[in-house]
Amino acid sequence: MTARAPALWISEADVASLLDMAAAIAALEQGLQLEARGDAANMTKTHVAWPGGNLHAIGASFTGAGIAGTKTWAYTPKGSTPLLILFDSASGALLAVIEAFALGQLRTAAASGVATRRLARPEARAFAIIGTGEQALPQAAAVAAVRPIDGIRVFGRDPERRAAFARRVEEELGIPATGAGSVAAAVDGAEIITLATRATEPFLRSAMVARGAHVNAIGAITPERAEFEPELLGRCDPIVVDSVSQVQRLSREFMTHFAQGSAAWSVVTPLSAIVAGAQERPPASDLTLFKAMGMGISDLSLGIGCYRRAAEQGLGRSIPHPERARIRLRPVKTIPGGVRS
Incomplete structure (x- = not known):
């Protein structure tokens, strides 16, 4: 059998040098266009939980690019190590292993950027973010990339982290930021609200949100989590998600709302349809x-673009392609003197 070409191991530093927020938003919009045309398809997300952590796996295939891939990671309180693995979809050959923490931050933030561009009022300037963790700054950057934000209010449970995050926003994004003493104070009058937490109980009440606002909810990705009360969905038109099948299976907020019979799942629109249809916020929309x-x-x-740019620019570390070996069918015998036969 002919040896296959080496694959690329692309590091976090490589990813950071190859992608910025604007490039991430543009790449995601292109991918969503392909999804809408049927040229890209998602693998059903899977996860398993144990006391203190959970394991996730997602993936997709891109027909035109001839690439399929999967990302997997184990979340624990001590951290995680996400990896994106790309394969040639015709031969099954390994193309790349991408360290995917930075890539994951960019793609999650880019999704909020794409959605905010289509769904927030064009003149929206007042932005509130709930959560000060690792996703918070990229989320703020994504919103600022698509709307003329002139002030950000921040809430997180730890006052010191809240103040530190506000300073970091000002230093890195050049936008005035202030800490708020509560969720209600942070979102009061906000035109764009992003929720980026690991909350297990809803904290955003419908009554807190002003008419005309747009909400990005990105933190509660498993059923044990929730960020907003399900009643909020009754005010929203449109309700947009990255994956309808996943909110049906994994979002407690959505499952609770639609189980009550107040609306049919048909009102939920995939982000790809919004992008492909060049849809914008309805003028009469409440939220x-x-x-x-x-x-x-x-x-x-993002990963395919990152892989192609790395190959063009000579970035990444070449790794040998895995080769098959014969399996051992019988126990190895050892003769006196330690020599195996």
Whole structure:
């Protein structure tokens, strides 16, 4: 059998040098266009939980690119190590292994950027973000990339982290930011609200949100989590998600709302349909909402571009392609002196 070409191992530093927020948003929009045309398809997200952690796997195939891939990671309180693995969809050959923490931050934020561009009022300037973790700054950057934000209000449970995050926003994005003492104070009058937490109980009440706002909810991606009360969905038109099948299976907020019979699932629109149809916010809409669960098309949209740029620019570390070996069918015998036969 002919040896296959080496694959690329693309590091976090490589990813950071190859992609920025604008490039991530553009790459994701292209991937969503392909999804709408039927040229990209998601793998059903799977996960398993145990006390103190959970394991996730998502993936997708891109027909035109001839690439399929999967991203997997184990979340624990001590951290995670996400990896995106790309394969040639015709031969099954390994193309690349991409360290995917930075890529994941960019793709999740890019989804909010794409949704905010389509769903927030064009003149929206007042932005509130709930959560000060690792996703928070990219989320703020994505919203600022598509709307003329002139001030950001921040809420997180830890006052010191809240203040530190506000300073970091000002330093890195050049936008005035202030800490708020509560969720209600942060979102009061906000035109765009992003929820980026690991909350297990809803904290955003419908009554807190002003008419005309757009909400990005990106933190609650498994059934044990929730960020907004399900009643909020009754005010939203449109309700947009990255993956309808995943919110049906994994979003407690959505499952609770639709189980009550107040609306049919047909009112939920995939983000790809919004992008492909060049749809914008309806003028009479009370609220709009985008719910991100994370999907393989998002990761591969960025990952394929990252892989191609790395190959063109000579970045990444060449690794030998895995080769098959004969399996051992019988126990190895050892003769006196330690020599195996």
